[in-house]
């Protein structure tokens with residue numbers, strides 16, 4: 001394994017450490033170190049879902065997170081199991097939704113905040129052919145639960161939709177920014193969160209634990225979203241990153257209470273505000289909103305929204321997207337107490353609770369990971385770099 005993979009993180013095999021060092025380290029640690037089961041790096045949807053699993057299972061943990069990545073903060077937060085381009089089910093969507101719903105309800109009770117808003121999604125039809133394709137899809141087992149067989153006539157004078165809409169049921173929106181803020185507060189109140197950038201040069205990997213500054217943890221889980229690119233351990237994984245931008249508009253005449261999907265989504269926020277998005281860009285990896293994306297969103301929006309509006313906000317973030325469009329979950333090929341939880345792409349709301357449970361069960365009970373998400377599918381890449 002070439003040294004370049006982990007230039008700052010040293011694995012110390014116990015037999016190579018001289019006894020004096022071992023003794024003095026443990027004496028110092030007895031005074032200054034906190035020993036926990038897990039250190040979690042990153043507090044987006046992935047980190048939160050994993051912490052929840054840890055807490056539910058009685059594991060001790062600490063979290064280190066900064067604000068370098070914004071995906072979970074800016075996300076539209078939609079959960080919708082249907083791919084609206086092709087009218088097919090998203091990967092393992094039903095299974096994920098079944099885990100996600102009780103998960104967010106549990107968080108609402110624990111944090112005493114409103115997170116889940118049930119909202120139907122209306123897919124605007126572009127033609128009679130599209131209506132027919134929708135009806136065929138709505139007949140299929142699995143999809144029949146989500147796709148309504150009624151065509152919804154457009155009665156909103158602010159929308160141009162002569163062929164009407166198909167309705168996706170059992171969909172909604174998680175207020176992800178409220179979740180991140182209130183979960184962060186919860187952790188801080190309990191002394192479990194350090195707001196800082198994980199400094200790889202302050203960490204060491206031992207056979208049976210990881211040390212980071214004053215923390216010793218049996219396992220470390222990196223849930224850093226697109227920040228994985230800066231990890232000397234996991235940057236061999238093919239995480240592409242797709243920039244997404246969203247506008248918030250104020251449109252007092254729009255009067256729409258449902259999510260509308262045309263060439264872009266509009267998502268009602270209340271008080272005449274709507275999210276409009278999102279863009280997909282592969283080159284720019286910054287969190288800076290751009291004029292180009294704004295213009296693209298406005299152009300698409302104006303193809304169906306016919307009332308006046310003003311832009312009141314514009315945000316951007318990087319979706320942690322993977323070459324094969326499956327999450328990145330599992331154990332580092334060499335450092336056995338180091339794990340990754342990442343690659344949720346554009347569906348973090350639904351995937352996070354499912355993938356976290358998979359990872360936890362894998363570490364603690366030895367359950368096999370779903371082979372589609374296991375990072376061992378890229379192990380060859382690690383050794384060939």
Ligand SMILES: Cc1cc2nc3c(=O)[nH]c(=O)nc-3n(C[C@H](O)[C@H](O)[C@H](O)COP(=O)(O)OP(=O)(O)OC[C@H]3O[C@@H](n4cnc5c(N)ncnc54)[C@H](O)[C@@H]3O)c2cc1C
Nearest residue numbers: 042044045046066068069072077078198225227244348349
């Ligand atoms: C515009 C946009 C719209 C979206 N809309 C939806 C949607 O409607 N529905 C949906 O399901 N998904 C949506 N997504 C996708 C969703 O946001 C992601 O799948 C999800 O947020 C990824 O979560 P994560 O925790 O893996 O990563 P992140 O949210 O990026 O969180 C990673 C965390 O780790 C921290 N971190 C990174 N590196 C370090 C480090 N070295 N030290 C300390 N901390 C670090 C980051 O600052 C961040 O807090 C959208 C994404 C975008 C950009």
